[in-house]
Amino acid sequence: MTEIHSKERIRWACRRGMLELDVLFMPFVEDAFDALSAEQKAAFQRLLEADDPDLFAWFMGHQECNDAELKAMVKLILDRVRV
Template identity: 45%
Template sequence: MSDETSPDAIQRKRLYWHSRRGMWELDLLLIPFLERCYDTLSADDQAAYRQLITEEDQDLFAWLMRREWPEEASRRRIVKMIVAHAESLDSAAYRGL
């Protein structure tokens, strides 16, 4: 089985596709997090991410823009991880890194 047709590669492509949303603001947060952080997450956090991307765009937007937080603890945790990742990228860009 080639690398592109392995179960992991197929799952990754699906995650990438489902991380692409109807809102550019969400794409800018979800896709970099998926590409840079997903593989290092615990199995529970990976499951939380997979569940998160099944949510409606308006809910994701409210959560990721910190207007409100998800009620469920695991979902709130992954949202906070995504927000922290985005803030670290912004901070690095600001410092010129």
């Protein structure tokens, strides 16, 4: 799969059932995804496989993710949003 198709798939996966998640994911993909390392891109793609309620809890700080890579990706996205 080419990079363009892959990025389109990722954009599509960023469209969630919760507006709060869309507001986090869509700008991150547009502005920061291309600069991620291969490992970070893989972690982001795994993050997108999580259920919306879990994602919401992680991003809102109601719950902590047990997966270190996903937890780091949540922090990276939140840090980017806060800038």
